[in-house]
Amino acid sequence: MDIPVSEETVAVLNKVGITREQLKIYVLLLKEGPKTVSEISSILRKDRAAVYKHLERITKLGLVDKGLGNVNVYIARPVEKLREIAQASLEEQYIKERTALNNIIKELERINGTYGTHYKSEYTMIFGRKRLYQELRKLFKETHSEYRLIMSGNGLLRSIRHGLLEDYIEMLRRGVKVMIISEVNEQNKREAAMLYQYIPFKHQGGLQIRLNIFDQDRVLLGAIQHDEDFSLNRSDDSYILIYDRNLAKGFIKLFDVILESSQDAGIYLKEVL
Structure with a gap:
């Protein structure tokens, strides 16, 4: 049945x-x-x-x-x-994410107060998923040492289905250290296993942000609408690309905190690998 x-x-x-x-x-x-x-x-x-x-x-x-x-x-x-169960869990997640965001803002304000007068930042707005993928591929080619990525489970599925795994592999070939935090779930296990074969990424449940850090000077943040939609045709997603070394350092600290609390994704992929 x-x-x-x-x-x-x-x-x-x-x-x-x-x-x-x-x-x-x-x-x-x-x-x-x-x-x-x-x-x-x-x-x-x-x-x-x-x-x-x-x-x-x-x-x-x-x-x-x-x-x-x-x-x-x-x-x-x-x-x-x-x-009741779902609402209580989602509210708890929201409180944790809001607290984490407030801590990020405080840290960034501290960094800006200490170093802001020594470094001029620039930013570019990006709208729509197709444009995002075009810009990502340019940024990948300009990345020389480190790439950090936090994405949702649906974001992982979408990125593998639309060919970004080849770009990740190309960075690895050039000696770039690629670090990824995402979520393994029932829907993306096949794609997650494909990614894990090349990049032993970390699992963190309930991720709702897309954060990219290129080397230590560029940050790409995304506000993703309809994350459950796997197509590239959505035009209502919006992203901001920030060129700011000090801001990037703050987000690297955030990435490291989330990384420490994450688990090896291979634990969730045993039956697939």
């Missing part, structure tokens, strides 16, 4: 730690009532051990209850509970 779920729904719930398969199990229990592990495994045509693991996860989240009795059945809690 196939349980249809939209990509938009999966993308949102991935941010709160609920995978596509876990969502399918929850929807099945909502539609058809309490089921045992064996019944769920049979209906969804999934391995029993995998189903049990998913059930344990969503039970701990509070989406599902385990019934009492000689035969263990799993019962879906009301949809309102899903909304």
